[in-house]
Amino acid sequence: MNRLEFINAGLTIMGLSHLQPGKIMDTDPNLLIGKGIPKLVGKNYALLPEADKAFREMSAAAQKQGITIKVVSSYRSFERQKSIWNRKFSRFKSEGMQDGEAIRKIIEYSTIPGTSRHHWGTDIDVINAASIQEGDVLLTQKFHDDGPYNTLREWMENHAQDYGFLMPYTKDEKRSGFKYEPWHYSYAPKSIPMLKQYLKLDHRELIFSPDLKGGDELNQEFLKSYIKSHVMGIDPSLLRLI
Numbered sequence: 199m200n201r202l203e204f205i206n207a208g209l210t211i212m213g214l215s216h217l218q219p220g221k222i223m224d225t226d227p228n229l230l231i232g233k234g235i236p237k238l239v240g241k242n243y244a245l246l247p248e249a250d251k252a253f254r255e256m257s258a259a260a261q262k263q264g265i266t267i268k269v270v271s272s273y274r275s276f277e278r279q280k281s282i283w284n285r286k287f288s289r290f291k292s293e294g295m296q297d298g299e300a301i302r303k304i305i306e307y308s309t310i311p312g313t314s315r316h317h318w319g320t321d322i323d324v325i326n327a328a329s330i331q332e333g334d335v336l337l338t339q340k341f342h343d344d345g346p347y348n349t350l351r352e353w354m355e356n357h358a359q360d361y362g363f364l365m366p367y368t369k370d371e372k373r374s375g376f377k378y379e380p381w382h383y384s385y386a387p388k389s390i391p392m393l394k395q396y397l398k399l400d401h402r403e404l405i406f407s408p409d410l411k412g413g414d415e416l417n418q419e420f421l422k423s424y425i426k427s428h429v430m431g432i433d434p435s436l437l438r439l440i
């Protein structure tokens with residue numbers, strides 16, 4: 199039995215056979231960095247067909263409990279991530295930060311274009327549309343205590359994994375990289391093999407973009423440590439095969 203078969207057998211025993219990672223597919227590297235044209239589906243969002251199917255099943259189950267899962271972010275292209283990055287970079291620079299400082303501040307929550315899980319069509323940011331939606335909805339306090347999305351967070355923590363959705367950016371203090379994001383879920387059966395393939399890419403070459411702000415700071419050494427701390431700084435459940 200090889201390692202993949204061993205893991206799959208374990209998942210079967212745990213009743214999680216639907217989460218079994220398949221053999222590593224050969225995804226076009228451009229699709230892993232948001233530069234390709236993926237085949238995506240969804241009404242008010244865009245996901246890979248398999249992730250969309252699982253999402254719709256999960257939403258229907260949540261709806262029975264009065265929770266209306268609304269996707270506020272799903273697929274995002276390289277260009278879209280670059281505009282988010284450049285806007286934040288300019289804002290932090292205008293507040294007096296040096297380039298390196300601005301970059302460290304951006305990567306508390308946002309990714310370098312070409313390194314976002316949102317490029318894959320497997321990851322979503324969700325809120326509860328049955329609750330109030332005002333101002334910036336993706337704030338940690340809105341997902342806890344008497345915040346409007348506390349019931350959604352509790353439901354997702356208990357049930358999302360049954361549909362293959364796992365949380366990459368957990369509250370675990372031992373985790374490095376991006377801060378805790380109770381709203382972000384990833385469709386593991388697809389994103390695990392995609393991450394495995396992604397980690398083999400030459401990132402410096404792939405994410406290069408002439409109008410990326412602060413690009414000079416993002417040298418080979420910086421990217422190597424960022425990939426380790428941030429891209430791999432996720433819950434171990436999403437690193438199962440790596």
Ligand SMILES: [Zn+2]
Pocket residue numbers: 271316321322323382
């Ligand atoms: Zn997200």
